[in-house]
Amino acid sequence: MGKRKKILAKNANGKRLILNYCQHGAKKAVHDRERLIQKAEERIKIGAYKTRSDAFKFISLAGSEFEITQKTMDKDKHDGGFHRSWTSL
Numbered sequence: 001m002g003k004r005k006k007i008l009a010k011n012a013n014g015k016r017l018i019l020n021y022c023q024h025g026a027k028k029a030v031h032d033r034e035r036l037i038q039k040a041e042e043r044i045k046i047g048a049y050k051t052r053s054d055a056f057k058f059i060s061l062a063g064s065e066f067e068i069t070q071k072t073m074d075k076d077k078h079d080g081g082f083h084r085s086w087t088s089l
Contacts, residue, residue, distance in 0.1 A: 018085040026081025033076050040068055 007019040039055035044066050060069040 014088065016087050018087060020083045020085075021081050022083070023081065025083070029076075029080030033073070033080070037068065037073065044068070 003023050005021045007021070009017045009019070011017065036055045037058055040058040043055060044059065058068050058072055059066050060072075
């Protein structure tokens with residue numbers, strides 16, 4: 001099992017943000033992201049853009065063509081392994 005870290009932060013409204021990081025979750029996120037990017041590339045090749053697939057979040061319309069969105073991939077990389085919870089306790 002991977003190492004876990006817990007971070008607490010408070011905001012102005014008195015609520016707390018509990019942020020958990022897990023190495024195992026980060027590795028899984030990398031694996032899942034790679035799989036979804038492959039799936040998105042396949043969808044673009046065959047022209048299946050209107051799907052309910054999770055891979056669709058990586059596809060964007062650029063002019064008249066569809067392409068993989070780098071901005072979404074970067075955001076997804078940044079979020080990997082983190083779990084956020086807001087609480088008033």
